[in-house]
Amino acid sequence: MIDILKIRADFPILSQEVNGKPLVYFDNGATSQKPQVVIDAISKYYQEINANIHRGVHTLSQLATDAYEISRAKVQDHINAQFLHEVLFTSGTTFGINLVANGFASILKAGDEVLVSALEHHSNIVPWQMLCEKTGATLKVIPMNDQGELLMAEYDQLLSDKTKIVAVNHISNALGTVNPIQYMIDKAHQVGAAILIDGAQAVPHIKPNMQELDCDFYVFSGHKMCGPTGVGILYGKEAWLNKLPPYQGGGEMIKEVTFEKTTYAELPHKFEAGTPNIAGGIVLGTAIDYLNSIGFDTIQEQELALLNYGTKRLLEIEGLKIIGTAAIKTSVISFTIDGIHPYDIGSIIDKLGIAVRTGHHCAQPIMNHFNIPGTIRASFSFYNTTQEIDRLVEALKKAQMMLS
Known part of the structure; x- marks a missing residue:
């Protein structure tokens, strides 16, 4: 079982605030954070x-x-x-x-x-x-x-x-x-x-x-x-x-x-x-x-738990659609929310300290396949937590309310 508090203590950036809020970093697909040893x-x-x-x-x-x-x-x-x-x-x-x-x-x-x-x-x-x-x-x-x-x-x-x-x-x-x-x-x-x-x-x-x-x-x-x-x-x-x-x-x-x-x-x-x-x-x-030193079996176990929990929680949001529902996935959830541009969502939740990626993710042919301008992408790493996913869900609901 992963000791998440010990793991998070290895990453100095995770303890800082962004826009006056504790950082939730869900843009690991773009780049991961660095442990102190690195x-x-x-x-x-x-x-x-x-x-x-x-x-x-x-x-x-x-x-x-x-x-x-x-x-x-x-x-x-x-x-x-x-x-x-x-x-x-x-x-x-x-x-x-x-x-x-x-x-x-x-x-x-x-x-x-x-x-x-x-x-x-x-x-x-x-x-x-x-x-x-x-x-x-x-x-x-x-x-x-x-x-x-x-x-x-x-x-x-x-x-x-x-x-x-x-x-x-x-x-x-x-x-x-x-x-x-x-x-x-x-x-x-x-x-x-x-x-x-x-x-x-x-x-x-x-x-x-x-x-x-x-x-x-x-x-x-x-x-x-x-x-x-x-x-x-x-x-x-x-x-x-x-x-x-x-x-x-x-x-x-x-x-x-x-x-x-x-x-x-x-x-x-x-x-x-x-x-x-x-x-x-x-x-x-x-x-x-x-x-x-952490072990890839441990990493995969933690990230699968985050993927499953995140999928369940995000689907509670009305009008949210997950793009990419392959039977075998890693800890990435790309989604859209009806009637709202991904960029607008990303900008608002950034003010709440939450970092996600929005846009076509340098994969325009995929977006063309789904006939969408882009997605909101939450990509989880082993140092993320279910509590952070809860904060993401609440922030998305707030953004949805503001933009609807």
């Missing part, structure tokens, strides 16, 4: 070992390099990657997707097909559109139903020997739908296609296992899993990473440079040009340690 680790890096990595012979550089590579090993262990060099540091999920899409420009040709799903964040749509425009390949979309679930029969029909890569999120940021990615991975491989999984919304809730999933690429960001902003991970199978060309040129990613020819470094450095977010990379390891 905040302290950032300070410690800059106070004690701030130096560039992989380049210096001096002590601080070696200490920083060791800490950075220890963090890479923590990520490898956390996601059960086969090789350390399959773990690439990036600036976040978006960068990782763009890196892979850019690499596929050297592989695709006119007539090839790229599959994305109707549930994707814009960052897992736009890079593939750009790739298709560049190569003449065709973008195909896996449709969804009105519950916000992907249609697997349609997916099966879309797959063919023309399919070169499938890109799908593990969990929908807008609806909380958990996609059947194991099935999708297996099916993609049956037609010889690669598959990229956008795990940005999954890693705060689930410990993904690369050996079990057998996906070709898996991308995620640190800031959604209690880590710093500006750092993320691209996992890629060794064979694919060796096949793709570098994404950026510069320092660190080279083996030898002359004006006549440049040869590239081995993995992972081939894809890590320039000075990285060193503090972010190191402290991502700290955040992973923190989440594992």
